[in-house]
Amino acid sequence: MRGGSWQWLACAGALGVAVLSACQGRAPDEGPPDVDDVAAATVTLGDGHCAGVVVEDGRHALTAAHCVRPDDTRVELTFQDGRQLNGTYIHVDPGRDVAVIRLDARASVRPLEVADGLPLPGEPLVFAGRNDRPGEPQEAMLERLGRCPSLPDVPAALFTTMRGRPGDSGAPLVDARMRVVGLVHGGAACRIATPTAGLGALVDDLARGGAALASQAPLRAR
Template sequence: MRAKRFSLYPGILIGALVVACGAAPPELDARVLREATVLLVPGHCAGVVVEDGRHVMTAAHCVAGNPQSIELELHGGERLSGTSVFIDRSRDVALFRLDAVAPITALPLAPQLPQPGEGLLFAGRYDPPGELQEVWLERLGRCPSLPGVPQALFTTLHGEKGDSGAPVVDRQLRVVGLVHGGATCSIATPTAAFAPLVQQLAAELSSTEVARRDLARGR
């Protein structure tokens, strides 16, 4: 099954997507997906701002060595820096904590794997703007270049050079995977296993910052 493509323009609600069962999903703001996708600087990969807006996930193969920091470029050209939380080479996932909240709507992480036949969405990098793709999860399975992943996502998406690390999302705009590779960049590494950890880190960071503000106010 081929991916369906839809023109992607900022601010336009995409409500004409049709899922496999024939039911129309809720209207989706394509701009949210595009703006949550970031570019690594320097480099030729993408990433996604998740959960609290202070964390960014990308593919581990996009990150050379074991860097302690990273610089990112947002859709509007603004740059943010962050520090490394972990780099998991066997599952091709890297997580960084930003020094400041990204001024965009962050995407939540889906708590479970998508199922074969499920409709997903992919936009890729924003330079230049591409088209929103309605894609499908064909199967879950082993991928030789993902030794730590028993169920990689084999999709129908058609990526371009530089789309590694870009998010694949479900119809609720929850991140289900990051582009890993394949002939058309159609294989994604799943992110569901990392959702509890990222959410815990976000909650801890929020509590720490609240305590710091209270201390500064003399409470």
């Protein structure tokens, strides 16, 4: 199992009693998410130029805004097992480099939770990578939070030790509880990520818009 050696990240003693309690509070048939769930929730977009991740209610996915071409309104998502699902861009924010996709149907994977807050410098992170590229997940670290010229609306971009490649843009970085904390943005070896704090609430708001929202033209923040 790909995530077997990563189980400590979800319920390790180093994360404290609070995390252990959260893990123990889950239903017996649904353990804490692991890196296999991250890999399953990670998708490639269209012709494979970027990646994304299914989050929250399973009807929405996040990706990087710079992955959205100017005339894009629809996109095809490909999952780890080769299945495909279409969706509509309903929110695109170039300043934060984030975009939200409303899926035509609920994805048949375990969606990932979006963390409410920023990770802290020194915190361990996991990068599972694209689902169409073989390789082991990377254990990375958040080196610092800071400004990035290509993220003008982000006061605290994530500068990490992950080793990315072109095409990884929009792929998720997760914390020890497998919650999405960032999306690959770029930089040297794709080590910079845009934070996703607050996007869980945004997805919830968009979800409450229902089918009518999904049929609208893409929403542009800039």
